[in-house]
Amino acid sequence: MRQKSLIDVCVISENPYFINRIKIFSQYSEITFNYSKAVCSKSTVSLFLVDIEQLEVFLKEKKFTTKFIVFGEQKDLAPSFNAGCIDFLKNPWNNDELEARILKTIYTASTITQWEKLTLSQKTITLGNFSTDISIEEYIILKKLLDNKQEPVPREALLFALWGEPKEDSRVVDMHISNIRKKIKTIKQYDNKCCGSIKTIRNYGYMII
Numbered sequence: 001m002r003q004k005s006l007i008d009v010c011v012i013s014e015n016p017y018f019i020n021r022i023k024i025f026s027q028y029s030e031i032t033f034n035y036s037k038a039v040c041s042k043s044t045v046s047l048f049l050v051d052i053e054q055l056e057v058f059l060k061e062k063k064f065t066t067k068f069i070v071f072g073e074q075k076d077l078a079p080s081f082n083a084g085c086i087d088f089l090k091n092p093w094n095n096d097e098l099e100a101r102i103l104k105t106i107y108t109a110s111t112i113t114q115w116e117k118l119t120l121s122q123k124t125i126t127l128g129n130f131s132t133d134i135s136i137e138e139y140i141i142l143k144k145l146l147d148n149k150q151e152p153v154p155r156e157a158l159l160f161a162l163w164g165e166p167k168e169d170s171r172v173v174d175m176h177i178s179n180i181r182k183k184i185k186t187i188k189q190y191d192n193k194c195c196g197s198i199k200t201i202r203n204y205g206y207m208i209i
Contacts, residue, residue: 013051052076117194155205
């Protein structure tokens with residue numbers, strides 16, 4: 001069984017066969033799944049996976065702006081995208097396809113993130129007319145922290161986001177955090193209140209405050 005990451009997917013379905021397949025798949029995936037018949041009450045889920053049979057109810061009750069993938073038949077593809085889904089999982093599907101679609105949606109569907117007055121992209125952090133370059137590794141780490149703002153993120157979860165697997169005793173995350181802090185310090189010379197900071201949680205990881 002893989003180590004669970006901070007990817008939290010809410011499955012909206014009443015189909016026992018579909019739910020059972022997801023539960024079996026989740027035993028071997030780093031993705032965390034929870035289940036609901038209409039809409040998940042958590043505002044912190046990374047993604048919704050919605051059965052086409054529940055789509056109408058889901059759209060009426062959805063309280064959050066989190067992206068969603070719809071599961072259904074070929075005939076349901078166009079109506080699902082018209083309803084605003086970010087991707088479509090067509091029956092029949094396999095575990096590799098499910099995982100690939102979820103990870104692609106979460107990590108590439110939106111590459112622009114706001115951090116108070118800062119704009120984060122895969123290549124730069126921008127404050128007004130000033131910007132500084134960042135590496136893709138720095139982007140992945142900072143976005144993971146921002147997606148879980150004011151919540152501690154384990155170092156292992158950040159390593160998993162970078163490598164797709166646990167890396168014991170690696171200092172690579174600490175190195176990237178150090179570089180990010182230096183760049184944020186440079187930006188704050190222009191506006192000291194442009195954003196928060198990255199706090200070290202001793203023997204655990206990091207968090208945005």
